[in-house]
Amino acid sequence: MNAPNSFSRRTLLTGSLATGFLLAFHLPLRAAGNEPVQRDVTEGKFAPNAFIRIDETGRTVLMMPQVEMGQGTYTSISAVIAEELDADWSKVEVQHAPPNDKLYGNPTFGLQVTGNSNSIRAWWLPLRKAGATARAMLVQAAASQWGVEAASCTASKGVVAHAASGRKLTYGELALAAQGQTPPKDVAIKDPRDFVLIGQPLKRLDTPDKVNGKALYGIDAILPGMKIAVIANCPVFGGKVGKVDDSAATKVAGVRKVVVLDDAVAVIGDHMWAAKKGLEALKIEWNEGPNAKISTKDVWDDLRKASQKDGAVAKSDGDIAKALASGDKFEAAYELPFLAHASMEPINATVHVRPDACEIWTGTQIMTRVQSEAAKAAGVSVDKVIVNQHLLGGGFGRKLEPDMVVAAVKIAKQVDYPVKVIWTREEDIQHDVYRPVYRDQITASLVDGKVAGWKYKVAGSAVLARWLPPAFQKGIDIDAIDAAVDAPYDFANFHVEYVRAEPLSVPTGFWRGVGPNNNVFAVECAMDELARKAGKDPIEFRKSMLTKKPRMLAVLNQVAEKSGWGQPLPARVGRGVCVQPSFASFIATVVEAEIDDYGEIALRRITSVVDxxxxxxxxxxxxQIEGGLIFGLTAALYGEITIDKGRVQQSNFHDYRMMRINETPKIEVIVVKSGEAPGGIGEAGVNAGPPALRNAIYAATGVALRRLPIDRKLLAAGKKA
Structure with missing residues (x-):
């Protein structure tokens, strides 16, 4: 696609960094040109299904149903399809799939959505079958030309061969003939022993262009005649625009228009600087509404009160009342705060609204919902909305929401040219859809050094009740209780409840790690406290209750060995462990940390074994495990969004900080070889870090922290939380 050349920050890298590129990587990255990328042209190509396109040159285009936001999905999905297709890996290209739930809906949700660490596990069999079906059609086309049985032909690297006669035809030569073949109903997929691509350490397809500056994200979209808009949302949740004095703003050089919405004001300018300076010059009076009195204390008071109610029963085995009446009793409550997503790429969307159509350039985790919500905002039918998907500069669940696109459409409706709407970092952090606050209460009893009864109550938002209402049934949010109802341990008497408690006015949504965030933390912290109460080593205590989970027990044994568990440590240095069956993966993690007399924490070493x-x-x-660990540990060490007078108090990385390079220890990840179906991995490391760190602190200091982020004053004082 053609676009004006421009010097960017990435240009500085191109002169000094170079790397090989294994596959051609076609993306609709530059928002220019006359061919909207959502139009899937199949004429003159072998198109056996929604995922594969092969033309007469052998060019093989794989349509990606999931989005790439740094997790490596494009590379892995390409490998899964190409493996069964027996494609020539060097001729494979990747394209974003257009919005279409029917063709590209995630098999788990029925929506074209990327999340829940399920891109591979959800698509594992459907994409393998798609590749194998296409391969069978190509083989049959060759066999028909040669007048031989298809069973006597083989396929490899984009070529069908007939060994007996020595004849060969490339997929390009067979493309048109294969299009006329009837797709087989029950095609055989490969035995894992025959995999060529799957299981290999393939280079990421998106890395080279990210290094040399060719990769473009939603925020990089450029259109002829495009203007830039900067937005100011009402600082109080639920507030509205009162009066706007734009007299000073309209005098700023480059300012084109001031757009007033119901709950926000935007300034459109020739460039970012003009729009930003124009916004700063506005005088806005907000109708803040009743939420202007809400504080963090109010939110927690409300949640703690709600958590005392009986919840909807999610699971109950055995006689929990009898079990809790016997043995040594334990009670604790664990609390996690609001968190922002703070993706590297701030919220943005570029929109061009015409009288009969609306075109969008953005990076989103849910294309079809963006399309439908944009149609409502633009006042056009869904088929008139074109969504051009870009690479995401981080998603973490924030881009499962369409709000930024809806706002951009409303702004773009006011003008006749394309508008790129950008949220500053401050707007991004202060108007997020936040990870909910959670309070998890555990009551347990110990008999003969094991847990005899386990009662668990989760209190917090039901994100699914808003985001996917059919998934919220009988008062249970299945995400909020994830990793609670399927705790890995052998608890004969086991009871889990859920209390829906929506925080006062604060919008909540999915955050990387989703439900297991709070539940893995609470379960694993409680297990360490129970181990100490039973007078047992934390790992040995867990092992005694993992007899029915051989994969979980195996990774725990291995992490104990690899981390040096049990070896002597200096004073105020401890090791902590976390065990988790998150997203159909089994992970055991050990964090080694040192705590000084002032309560400051130094991470020394992290070991994680993954099946x-x-x-x-x-x-x-x-x-992904390394990145997830850093993401989760950042939250444990520093992450908290607080509310005062209905406003988020944090605004940028100075007061919502990230873990820094010098704070990151050596991380060793051991991947277990397995023949089981793939599990999810993108979020698992996020859940592993916080409880393992907390348990290391517990081992080093004896302080049993039960809230995040970590309170250094408590550690310095040596008091229990």
């Missing part, structure tokens, strides 16, 4: 079934790309598995 995620068949690892499509082992390098991606390791990278």
């Amino acid at each position: 995620t079934g068949i690892a499509v790309n082992p390098d991606t598995v390791k990278a």
